[in-house]
Amino acid sequence: MDLALSAQDEAFRADVRRFLDEKLTPDLREAGKKTGGVLSDPPATTKWHKALYEKGWIAPAWPKEYGGPGWSEMQRYIFSSECARAHAPLLPNFGTRMCGPVLMKFGSPDQKAFYLPRILSGDDYWCQGYSEPGSGSDLASLQMKAVRDGDHYVLNGTKLWTTHAHFANRMFCLVRTAQTAKPQEGITFLLLETSTPGFEVRPIITLAGDHEVNQCFFDNVRVPVANRVGEEGQGWTIAKYLLEFERGNAYAAALQAKLAAVREAARTERSDGAALADDEDFKRKLAETDIELQGLMVTEHRVMSQLAQGQNPGPASSLLKARGTEMSQRITELGIEALAFYIAPFEPEARKQGANVKPVAPAHGLVMMPQYLNSRAATIYGGSSEVQRNIMAKLILGI
Template sequence: MLVDPSAEDVAFRDEVRAFLRERLPPDIKARVDNGVALRRDDIMRWHRILYERGWVAPNWPVEWGGPGWTIGQKYIWDEEQGLAGAPRLISFGINMCGPVLIHYGTEAQKRHFLPRILSGEDVWCQGYSEPESGSDLASLKTRADRDGDLWVVNGTKLWTTMAHFANKVFLLVRTSQEAKKQEGISFLLADLDAPGVTIRPIHLIDGLHETNQVFYDNVRVPAENLVGEPGRGWDIAKYLLGHERMSGGSLGHQKKILSHLRRIAATDATSEGRPLIEEPAFRAKLARAELELKAVEALMLRALGGVSAERQLGVEANMIKIRGTELHQLLTELRMEALGYYAEPYVLSALTEGWNEPPIGPEYANGATPAYLHFRKVSIYSGSNEIQHNIIAKAALGL
């Protein structure tokens, strides 16, 4: 919630809430609310609804299809989506590749790719992580060798989220072995349906298929699909990671979990015959989570208040990434604790397709354990939280 919203902000929030009530499909909302895995069609259906309204890319400038919102309006939109149970769009094109192209791309690249990202004709994924690289992204080994008017790509990328939903990928590739490792990396755009691309699923600990390993065997990519200068991909990667670490820019989803947690503790869960909310130890944990949320939100609002065309987020994005992911994990832990034995078993088929018979316990309980397991990853991706601490120490403290 914005600290001191203007009359325009209040009116905009009312407009957003009305839109979400009217246009968010009930079946998609039910899947989100009950932790049922979203299908590609669910996400793309919501994408098309937002595209018709002109609200797909809040962070893009008007000249490339953005809605022209203020920072406050972007924050309100993201928060209300989370509170309403709207699904996240596949963000790699909208929140990552799009801003990179707007900032670094050629005019031809912008005119070709940006409209297709907006419409959903192209769905993107991110080719960064590799086996044996860990958090040392600059040690990547996937190569791109120049062959006339083509780049020929060989290597493999790991943990490629939503590659099975996507038709495009932006890649960090090594185009030079002679410079120091950060300077030999380039940023390349490729087709996932090109000859030589193989996508193999990785099922995570929650049992769901979200990530993949993608193999590139002599994949031929047009030379004009290189973004920026050869060997300058590391600068682009750092720019992109700032957008990724901020995620959606609000805590709407976490606020929804906290609100649901309060309801569980007050009505659905008991301790020695009394509502769990009356148990002092759990009530203290719940209060701590609420204070943590307010602290992260204050940090986020202060950081966003300093953003302008001349100044983008620096180490604030790293700080928000650390605290935001820790908060998300705390909330999923508390939900597990509140549900007790109802969180212990879960039925994978109900997690993917929903129940076709009365659920075991509350319907939403089936998604509690998978969510707890799934969100162990948030303190690792986009650079582990340990790496974030190192970045902050170097950039802000000079250590």
């Protein structure tokens, strides 16, 4: 595979850089730089979403007919690399990467016409209601009940670890509509508004001190049958399709930017005359990580070219998910090594956008510890590494 940029791609990159220079205002860059977790928070994400929407760049992977920009896989890669390099806020992707593709494939014409434009414009903020206490890896065991009552379903139960439910006005979720011998067959996929009476969100604070995840409670929440995607009992098929997109993320571009930050930290951190960046052992670790990142990037290109030909990512998405998140953890570990004793201060206030608290850690170190702590969860959410390896063993290696 020739990874050198063509003249056309070089011109595209220049275009993207011009756009980022103009639209990525200092407050947005600050929000991006201070993000210790997977996603940045509103209002920065709302503002950045709007800027990308107005440019027609908010859903890089969507087909043109639904409002995508019609980019090649290389253009998409360039775009995400440049956004990472420029510290753009990390946008939630529950609408564009998860619910959107599901609606395109399984949604009714009315659902597509209503929801897809709202995902693009940012009018709706989605969250994902899959996991429950005791039903994460074993998702098919989920118990949240949806009982039919006329033209509504009545929902009772709970969803756990729901990322950004406290910002979301809509949730796509899996519910149990029947107790079947095969648990997968009794699952249905529903869309709901978080303002529906009986729906409650309670925060869970992460190790890094952030409010990212929640537990959601449902007490007789009434959801119109018209909000069902696909048929009753088809939820498992839809859920699996969605998970391929959730796991088939491109990690390499953002990880390269993180590795660059680690290099930078290693050049400046030590005061005993020799920087950590000159240490042979650390240099070897950086080089090994860099080489593995190149491997990940090539694999991502391969999967993205399948997507460009209209295929879905398939089980290769498990490979990307496992490798991408494990590499993310490794890079944050190198960051901790480079940052040395500056990892100690716990400074969530200094990470707030517009904060006037002077951080103890150097600017580049402010998020390294939160990112390290946050990335511990990366090999769990979206399906744990062990579960991804089971999928690879079964569907890729055939064992």
